[in-house]
Amino acid sequence: MNAFLAVLWKDLLCEWRSRDRLVAMLVFSALVVVVFHFALPGGAGAQTRANAPGLLWVATVFAALLGLGRAFAIELENDALAGLALAPVERGWIFLGKWAANVVILALVQGVPSLVFAIVFEVDLLPVLWPFAGISLLGSVGLCAIGTLAAAVAVRTRFRELLLPLLVLPLLWPVLSGAVRGTAELLEAGSLSFEPVQLLLVTDATYLILSFLTFEYVLDE
Amino acid sequence: MIRTSGTALLVIASLWAWAVFEAPVDAMQGSIQKILYVHVPCAIGAYLGFLTTALCGALYLRSSDARYDRAAISAAEVGVVFCSLNIASGPIWARGTWGHWWTWDPRLTVTLLLWFVYLAYLLLRAFTDGSERSARFAAVYGLLGAAAIPLNYFAIQLFGGAAMHPENLRRGSLGEGMGLPFALGMVAAAAAFLHLLLLRIDLEGRRAELARALADARDQ
Numbered sequence: 001m002n003a004f005l006a007v008l009w010k011d012l013l014c015e016w017r018s019r020d021r022l023v024a025m026l027v028f029s030a031l032v033v034v035v036f037h038f039a040l041p042g043g044a045g046a047q048t049r050a051n052a053p054g055l056l057w058v059a060t061v062f063a064a065l066l067g068l069g070r071a072f073a074i075e076l077e078n079d080a081l082a083g084l085a086l087a088p089v090e091r092g093w094i095f096l097g098k099w100a101a102n103v104v105i106l107a108l109v110q111g112v113p114s115l116v117f118a119i120v121f122e123v124d125l126l127p128v129l130w131p132f133a134g135i136s137l138l139g140s141v142g143l144c145a146i147g148t149l150a151a152a153v154a155v156r157t158r159f160r161e162l163l164l165p166l167l168v169l170p171l172l173w174p175v176l177s178g179a180v181r182g183t184a185e186l187l188e189a190g191s192l193s194f195e196p197v198q199l200l201l202v203t204d205a206t207y208l209i210l211s212f213l214t215f216e217y218v219l220d221e
Numbered sequence: 222m223i224r225t226s227g228t229a230l231l232v233i234a235s236l237w238a239w240a241v242f243e244a245p246v247d248a249m250q251g252s253i254q255k256i257l258y259v260h261v262p263c264a265i266g267a268y269l270g271f272l273t274t275a276l277c278g279a280l281y282l283r284s285s286d287a288r289y290d291r292a293a294i295s296a297a298e299v300g301v302v303f304c305s306l307n308i309a310s311g312p313i314w315a316r317g318t319w320g321h322w323w324t325w326d327p328r329l330t331v332t333l334l335l336w337f338v339y340l341a342y343l344l345l346r347a348f349t350d351g352s353e354r355s356a357r358f359a360a361v362y363g364l365l366g367a368a369a370i371p372l373n374y375f376a377i378q379l380f381g382g383a384a385m386h387p388e389n390l391r392r393g394s395l396g397e398g399m400g401l402p403f404a405l406g407m408v409a410a411a412a413a414f415l416h417l418l419l420l421r422i423d424l425e426g427r428r429a430e431l432a433r434a435l436a437d438a439r440d441q
Contacts, residue, residue, distance in 0.1 A: 146365070153358045157348040166344060170337035171365055173330075174372040181380060195379045203372050210368055214361040217282055220354065 003089035007097025008104075014074065015105060021070045022105060029063035029113040037120055052123050053183035057176055059113040060136075061143065061169075064106050068147040069164050071102055072155035081155070085219045095148060095215035099208075102144040103137075110136050128186040135186065138200040139179030145207040146171050152218045174203040223423060226416040230409070237409040240402035247396065253317035256310050258402045262410030263307035264332065268370075269414050270300020271339060275367030278360030287429065290356035293363060295421035297342050299414060304336045327377040328386040334373065338366040352432075 015021055036055050040048050048055075075081040084094055114136070118125045125132055150167040154160040182196035237258070247254035273296035281289035311329065312322040323329070342362055349355035395403055 149361070149365070153345065153362065156354065156358070157345065158350065159348055163341075163345065163348055166337075166341045167362065170334050170341055171369045173334050174369065174376045177376045177380065199376055199379050202375060206368055206372060207365070210365060214282070214364060217357045217361055220357075 001093065003087065003093040004097045004100070007084075007094050008100045011071075011098060011101030012104060015101070021067050022108065025063045025067045025105070025109045026112050028066055029059050029109055030116050032059040032062055033113050033116045033120060048121050049123060049187075052117060052121055053180045053187060056113060056117050056183065057139065057180050059117075060106070060110055060139070061172065061176070063109055063113070064102075064140070064143050064147060065165050065168060067105055067109070068102060068144070068151045068168070069154070069161055071098060071148060072151045073160070076155065081219070091216040091219050092212040094219065095152075095212055098152075099144050099148045099211070102148055103140050106140045106144060107137060110140065123187060125187075128190055131192050132183065132186050135179060135182040135192070135196070135200070138182075138197065138204060139175060142175035142178075142200060142204040142207055143172065145204065145211050146175070149211040149215060149218060152215065156220070171207075174199060175207075178203060223416070223419050226412065226419055230412040230416045233405065233409045233412045237402065237405040240405045244402045245396065245398045250318050253314060256314040257399075258406040260307060260310045260314060261403070262406040263303045263310060265407055266303030266410045266414045267300050267307055267332070267335070269411065270296045270298075270303060270418075271335065271363075271367060271370070273418070274300060274339070274342070274363045278363035281356060281360045287352075287356070288426075290360070291422055291425040291429065292418075293356075293360060294346060295418055295425055297339050297359075297363065299417045299421060301336065301339050301343065302417070303410070303414065304332065304339065308332060308336060326386055331370075331373040331377065335366070335370065338369060342366060 033055075036059070040051075072081065075084060085091075087094065114125060114132075117123055147164075147168050150164055154164040154167060157163055178196045178199035182192055182200070185192050185196065241255055241258045244255065244258070246252050274293045277289045277293035277296060280286070281293060311332075315324065316322050342359060345362055346355050346359050349358055
């Protein structure tokens with residue numbers, strides 16, 4: 001548990017001091033939304049608003065992939081990854097620390113594409129702000145569980161930037177389908193049914209437990 | 222063992238080919254319906270491959286025995302071959318009966334995603350240096366891939382969607398005379414899977430032996 005808090009604190013402090021990952025993710029996610037605007041000639045039409053939940057999550061996933069790639073790449077400097085691997089603690093807690101830091105950073109980033117979306121595509125998020133934040137958090141938890149483990153794997157391979165999205169995206173469907181469905185329900189009806197929350201809870205728990213248990217085999221000196 | 226499985230495959234596949242030839246032509250769909258006898262067995266081969274990969278990966282993580290890893294990579298490759306055949310035969314049938322090459326039917330989507338998972342598995346192995354590390358990483362990813370299968374089906378169950386595929390193979394859903402070629406197709410796919418798996422494991426074993434011999438020669 002101490003290892004979890006130590007890794008979480010270390011990652012957040014590193015991020016706070018450099019802020020490079022956060023800034024890059026923020027700019028990138030806003031940029032993706034702008035690209036959507038060019039790619040969808042309909043502008044803020046009803047069709048675009050209907051697709052908004054999916055597009056918003058695509059922007060989130062792309063930004064997350066950008067940040068996750070750095071999560072372990074920063075540990076390569078000064079061979080810090082070997083230090084983590086040699087720490088006399090259960091490696092699962094190190095994973096949880098890394099994962100929690102990624103969730104916090106992604107949660108901070110997610111606000112920006114949501115805000116840009118709300119403005120550019122005239123999507124009214126204010127009345128459903130809290131349940132929307134809840135669904136976003138549940139989505140990020142699953143996304144970061146798979147992403148953190150995959151980033152730890154990819155960092156030790158050749159072409160790691162190339163491999164990370166290939167490893168993460170095919171496994172994301174249950175997370176994305178729950179998150180997009182939940183967001184769509186909130187934007188259309190203003191309320192949330194239990195099904196998307198249930199799917200996200202089950203998926204998050206499965207991916208988190210599996211990643212916690214297998215991280216031991218992924219981290220090596 | 223390989224010779225026995227090869228002979229068994231030859232016999233079963235011949236019986237299956239004969240049964241498919243003799244099977245009645247579907248009144249609604251015509252002869253294109255006979256793709257069923259290839260399409261579904263290929264899915265069985267794919268799932269057999271992916272489950273074997275996850276199981277052998279888990280056993281490898283427990284024991285660090287390289288034989289399990291050789292079985293895992295072999296099963297993944299054979300599974301990808303079956304999955305590719307399944308995905309290729311589906312659209313041919315779909316074009317003839319549904320009028321579209323592709324629909325985002327839940328079962329189709331899940332199979333396509335699974336295909337991508339195992340392509341990523343093979344890429345991961347190709348991009349990782351060191352056989353021990355590559356085996357470890359692949360075993361972990363294989364486990365995640367296997368965990369995604371029930372999660373995907375859970376998502377389908379919750380949200381439904383326009384399902385073109387039958388939900389399950391209910392007794393009596395096949396027309397008269399179609400049961401035998403269907404069942405033989407399943408057995409033939411299992412036999413083909415086993416034979417290809419054994420061949421591939423044998424090849425992987427020989428590769429390991431060659432690598433060992435080369436390392437020994439270099440040491441001397």
